[in-house]
Amino acid sequence: MSDVFVKADRIRFSVKRGGSEYEILNCGGFSAAAGEFVGIVGPNGAGKTTMLKALAGLIKPEGEIRIRDRGGRLRPVGELSFRERARAVCYMHQDTYVPFAFTAREVVAMGRYPWQGRFSNPCSADDEIVNETMGKADCEGLSDRFIQSLSGGERQMVMLARALAQDTHIILLDEPTSSLDIGNAQKVLKICRELAKTGRCVVAVLHDLRQAAFACSRVCLLSHGRILDSGDAYQVLNAGNIERAYGVKAQVFKNPAGQWDYFIN
Numbered sequence: 685m686s687d688v689f690v691k692a693d694r695i696r697f698s699v700k701r702g703g704s705e706y707e708i709l710n711c712g713g714f715s716a717a718a719g720e721f722v723g724i725v726g727p728n729g730a731g732k733t734t735m736l737k738a739l740a741g742l743i744k745p746e747g748e749i750r751i752r753d754r755g756g757r758l759r760p761v762g763e764l765s766f767r768e769r770a771r772a773v774c775y776m777h778q779d780t781y782v783p784f785a786f787t788a789r790e791v792v793a794m795g796r797y798p799w800q801g802r803f804s805n806p807c808s809a810d811d812e813i814v815n816e817t818m819g820k821a822d823c824e825g826l827s828d829r830f831i832q833s834l835s836g837g838e839r840q841m842v843m844l845a846r847a848l849a850q851d852t853h854i855i856l857l858d859e860p861t862s863s864l865d866i867g868n869a870q871k872v873l874k875i876c877r878e879l880a881k882t883g884r885c886v887v888a889v890l891h892d893l894r895q896a897a898f899a900c901s902r903v904c905l906l907s908h909g910r911i912l913d914s915g916d917a918y919q920v921l922n923a924g925n926i927e928r929a930y931g932v933k934a935q936v937f938k939n940p941a942g943q944w945d946y947f948i949n
Contacts, residue, residue, distance in 0.1 A: 687718035689752045689854050689885035690739055690773075697734055697745035709734045709745060709909045718853075721880040722887045723896035725921075726906035727930050732889045733778065733858055735906065739887065740775040740856050751854060770798035773854040776847040778862060778889075780839040782831045788842045789827040792818055795849030813849050820875060821845035822868075836863035844872060855879060857888040861895060873899035893921055897944035905929055917944050 697709040709731040716722045724732050737743045739751070741761040750758045753772050761769065774795070782791060795817070796810040818824040823841040826834060831842065840863045847855060857876070861869040869892075876886045877899055890896045896903050897917035904914040905921070907929040913920045918936075921944060926934045932948050939945040 688715050688758065689718055690749075690887065691715045691751075691758060692735075692739065692747065692749045694747040695735070695738055695745045695749065696747060697731075697738060697743060707909055709738065711735065711747075711909070711911055714739075714904065714911065714914075716854075716885050716887050718883045718885055719880055720885055720887075720902060721876050721900050722885075722902045722904055723890045723900035724887065724904045724906060725890055725893060725896050726912075730906040730929070731909040732906055734909075736775070736856050736858050736887065736889055740773055741769055742775065754853075767798055770850065770852075772852055773856060774847045774850040774852045776843055776855075776857045776860060778859040780836065780843050780863075782839075785830050785832065787827065788823060788829055788831055788834065788838075789814065789818070791831050791842055792823075792845045792849050795846040795851075798850065813851065814845075817845045817848040818842075820848060822871060837865060837868060840864060841868060841872075844875070848875075853884050855884060855886045857886070859889050859891060862891065869895065893926075894943075894945060897921055921946070 692711060692714040695709060695711040698705050698707040724735060726732050738745045738749060749761045751761050751772055752758050753764060753768055793814050796813065818827065821841045821844045823845055826838055826842060831839060834842065844860060860872050864872065873895060876888060880886050880901065902915060903917045903920045905912045905925055912929055913925050921936065923934050923936050926932065934946045934948050936946045
């Protein structure tokens with residue numbers, strides 16, 4: 685795979701609870717390249733969020749994770765400084781709660797911090813990027829509202845705008861459509877596809893298999909902390925894999941729009 689932006693090898697992550705060790709992730713290998721929109725899917729507890737956090741450098745698993753820095757070098761994520769990492773990769777949490785009384789615009793502007801000096805104030809270029817990303821996420825009308833006053837879906841669009849404002853070439857999104865109506869969910873998926881078309885690398889955890897099949901250039905199916913299959917949606921999301929991962933029998937077919945679809949028997 686050319687122009688690899690994210691590469692993970694022999695990743696293992698476990699936690700200790702009550703004196704016992706529980707393995708959450710045991711991944712032989714994962715990579716994502718420029719121009720890809722990769723959807724990570726799988727049942728609850730499969731290790732999807734753990735994998736995304738590992739790729740972002742937010743947790744330290746066993747094994748090696750490398751990301752492409754702004755200079756074009758593929759480097760171990762642990763070797764990058766906080767600022768270097770924040771300029772290369774952004775991570776959008778599934779939890780959109782903000783404990784302090786910031787306006788929506790102030791939250792989006794936080795995405796510009798990696799590009800500012802330690803004691804500098806936002807410049808006109810930062811303001812323009814904030815305006816542009818809020819417009820792209822269709823949340824400019826929320827600018828002056830306090831983040832706590834927004835609905836879950838509104839907060840999610842604000843957080844997406846903040847991720848876009850960070851202006852990285854690697855975008856990691858954890859369930860970016862979970863609180864959204866169908867219109868905004870489609871808007872988010874369209875934004876992700878457009879970002880990939882510009883040569884960026886987008887990796888998103890998605891629960892909706894139809895969304896993943898429709899929007900993603902590649903689907904990665906996790907089960908019990910391991911990658912069960914990865915590739916085209918029709919290859920990965922077949923009846924056998926769905927039963928192995930989710931424990932349900934499904935029939936897979938093309939719907940009248942010619943798109944991948946399924947129903948549970």
